[in-house]
Amino acid sequence: MQNDTQPQPRDTRHSLPMALLRAREAVMSRFRPLLAEHDINEQQWRVVRVLAEVDQLDATEVAARANILAPSLTRMIRAMTDRGLIARAKDATDGRRVLLSIAPKGRELLVKASPDSAAIYRQLEADYGADRLGQLIEMLIDLTELGVDAAPPPEQD
Amino acid sequence: MQNDTQPQPRDTRHSLPMALLRAREAVMSRFRPLLAEHDINEQQWRVVRVLAEVDQLDATEVAARANILAPSLTRMIRAMTDRGLIARAKDATDGRRVLLSIAPKGRELLVKASPDSAAIYRQLEADYGADRLGQLIEMLIDLTELGVDAAPPPEQD
DNA sequence: GAAATATCATTAACCTGTTAAGTGATTGGA
DNA sequence: TCCAATCACTTAACAGGTTAATGATATTTC
Numbered sequence: 001m002q003n004d005t006q007p008q009p010r011d012t013r014h015s016l017p018m019a020l021l022r023a024r025e026a027v028m029s030r031f032r033p034l035l036a037e038h039d040i041n042e043q044q045w046r047v048v049r050v051l052a053e054v055d056q057l058d059a060t061e062v063a064a065r066a067n068i069l070a071p072s073l074t075r076m077i078r079a080m081t082d083r084g085l086i087a088r089a090k091d092a093t094d095g096r097r098v099l100l101s102i103a104p105k106g107r108e109l110l111v112k113a114s115p116d117s118a119a120i121y122r123q124l125e126a127d128y129g130a131d132r133l134g135q136l137i138e139m140l141i142d143l144t145e146l147g148v149d150a151a152p153p154p155e156q157d
Numbered sequence: 158m159q160n161d162t163q164p165q166p167r168d169t170r171h172s173l174p175m176a177l178l179r180a181r182e183a184v185m186s187r188f189r190p191l192l193a194e195h196d197i198n199e200q201q202w203r204v205v206r207v208l209a210e211v212d213q214l215d216a217t218e219v220a221a222r223a224n225i226l227a228p229s230l231t232r233m234i235r236a237m238t239d240r241g242l243i244a245r246a247k248d249a250t251d252g253r254r255v256l257l258s259i260a261p262k263g264r265e266l267l268v269k270a271s272p273d274s275a276a277i278y279r280q281l282e283a284d285y286g287a288d289r290l291g292q293l294i295e296m297l298i299d300l301t302e303l304g305v306d307a308a309p310p311p312e313q314d
Numbered sequence: 315g316a317a318a319t320a321t322c323a324t325t326a327a328c329c330t331g332t333t334a335a336g337t338g339a340t341t342g343g344a
Numbered sequence: 345t346c347c348a349a350t351c352a353c354t355t356a357a358c359a360g361g362t363t364a365a366t367g368a369t370a371t372t373t374c
Contacts, residue, residue: 010278018224024174053168069332071354095339137176140179141171141179144180229362232360
């Protein structure tokens with residue numbers, strides 16, 4: 001056996017980025033019909049949910065919490081305000097900032113979709129195991145919080 | 158306390174889809190510089206790696222294994238064949254199928270990028286714990302394999 | 315064997331992802 | 345005060361994500 005002369009990449013099945021991608025796709029496939037029913041996409045749904053948790057938030061923070069890039073959010077703001085899902089206002093003390101908040105139709109959407117969403121989540125817990133699902137989420141949060149460079153090379157100066 | 162009249166969605170931090178998204182973003186941020194160095198994006202990198210594991214594969218299978226939708230793959234095939242990363246051929250026995258295989262520049266890319274990729278992965282294991290990372294991947298694979306409807310509602314007729 | 319059906323790939327249309335550059339507002343040091 | 349640097353958002357350009365429709369082959373059914 002001399003098959004390890006060249007370091008081969010991990011097989012795609014056990015690659016962490018791909019495993020994350022596939023798992024996400026598997027989970028989202030359960031929620032997609034519900035989102036389609038309410039004529040909203042994943043990204044807008046995330047924005048609505050982030051804004052539901054707070055009174056108002058500047059665009060940069062919304063983008064960070066909903067995992068959406070600033071240019072994407074800029075485009076989405078127009079569509080979502082036009083649809084009455086969110087409201088946009090300028091920050092009085094900082095002219096650069098755009099403050100976003102949830103609007104009536106956004107709350108309405110949340111109220112209408114939440115029960116089904118919760119049911120889908122319960123089914124997922126039933127299928128996978130509620131404890132195990134909770135454990136998985138904690139592990140994912142830990143992974144996320146490692147940050148880009150948990151152990152950066154020592155700076156030389 | 159009477160705050161549970163309306164089922165509120167899980168806070169975004171503990172939402173499974175968002176946790177998966179954020180974790181993936183955190184992991185990919187480590188790999189992105191390497192991919193940029195080789196002037197390739199995530200999706201093309203996935204296609205190259207899938208094709209490296211086999212002799213040839215029809216487009217549908219490549220799409221499935223690389224988690225890329227068929228229309229996206231169609232667009233990518235042109236760019237990737239133009240660049241010499243993959244090769245495209247028609248299936249002699251089934252005129253509908255397009256068979257894809259890795260091409261010399263694709264193998265070259267793999268050879269050049271793999272050592273750095275492996276190093277990034279080892280760093281990730283060091284930061285997160287190799288055992289724990291393996292456990293996480295197994296949990297993600299299990300989640301993926303639940304499928305869309307592990308326990309579909311009983312059909313009525 | 316012909317018609318109906320199913321499958322694979324492509325195209326189209328619209329949206330978001332991503333990077334880079336641009337604009338206006340704010341901040342902080344000379 | 346000035347002005348350079350930074351910051352928040354926007355715009356632009358191109359690529360992929362997503363859905364639906366279309367075309368071309370295969371397969372199934374009668």
